Amino acid sequence: MPCYLNKYANLIRAKARDLGFSGCGISAAGFLDHEARRLDKWLKAGMHGSMHYLENNFDKRVDPRKLVEGAKSVISVLHNYFPSKVQKDPEAPVLSKYAYGTDYHFVLKDKLRELLAFMNATIGEIKGRAFVDSAPVMDRAWAARSGTGWIGKNTNLLVKGAGSFFFIGELIVDIELATDTPAKDLCGNCRLCMDSCPTGAIIAPRELDARRCISYLTVEYRDQLPAEMRDKMQNRVFGCDICQDVCPHNRKAIPHNEPLFNPDPEMLEMSSEDWHGMERRLFNRHFARSAVKRAGYKQIKRNIEFLMG
Ligand code: SF4
Ligand code: SF4
Incomplete structure (x- = not known):
């Protein structure tokens, strides 16, 4: 392999670190054979529930060369979002940590665009696109191929010594680069995530039935929530x-240092009563920049009312 490919890859990793990314790995763009078979089986079993958009663009989803013209490399980046503080009232409806601060789609995309601009300025003319959970890209598969971590039995990407509270983004570019090797799977005999899932959504290692997953039900699912789920949801509102949380690798998680991911301090203080009585005005104030805003006030109200029974 020409040594300049290594030099470019090192430049990109160093710049990614400067931009605040906690991980950066590179893979050659190509067909995701194993993932394509798994995705096909998963979709045919209907485990994606009402997320019909996942049925679209199958070819592009499993091969980035069909998504970005001339694609040669996939640069995967990770951004820590583990918070230093959590919600104060243990009885209050619980918000997922990823939704605490500014919507990660915007934060990561801005940083990825900066990374691409840097590559254009230092390496030469490079065409590429930035993706953050926004197009048919199998982000975990690429992050794992790029050696940033492995896919745990809970289907999340896990980073050795740092856990799984990371956002993932990609730059798909038309330049060849030195590639990384996949990380070792360190789940071993552990199955804590599978045994702890209150709805039994992890039906086998790395196999999630989204229709049973609280995350899907509270964020994506727009119909009436199934009554039998109420007692299993452990007060999760989004x-x-x-x-x-139960994964032993997350015991080593350290808080992020990205100010944009800090929550509205008042939101952390909200009591159970505050959540139950939350009006649209307050919702807009607490979640103006958050990914929660995407779901909308009505969806959050529906979830709160459902949890209250
Ligand atoms: S319901 Fe919760 S614990 Fe179970 S798979 Fe979904 S996110 Fe994980
Ligand atoms: S809880 Fe155990 S099995 Fe699940 S992802 Fe973590 S290490 Fe792997």
């Missing part, structure tokens, strides 16, 4: 971190 997303669910249970299978991450």
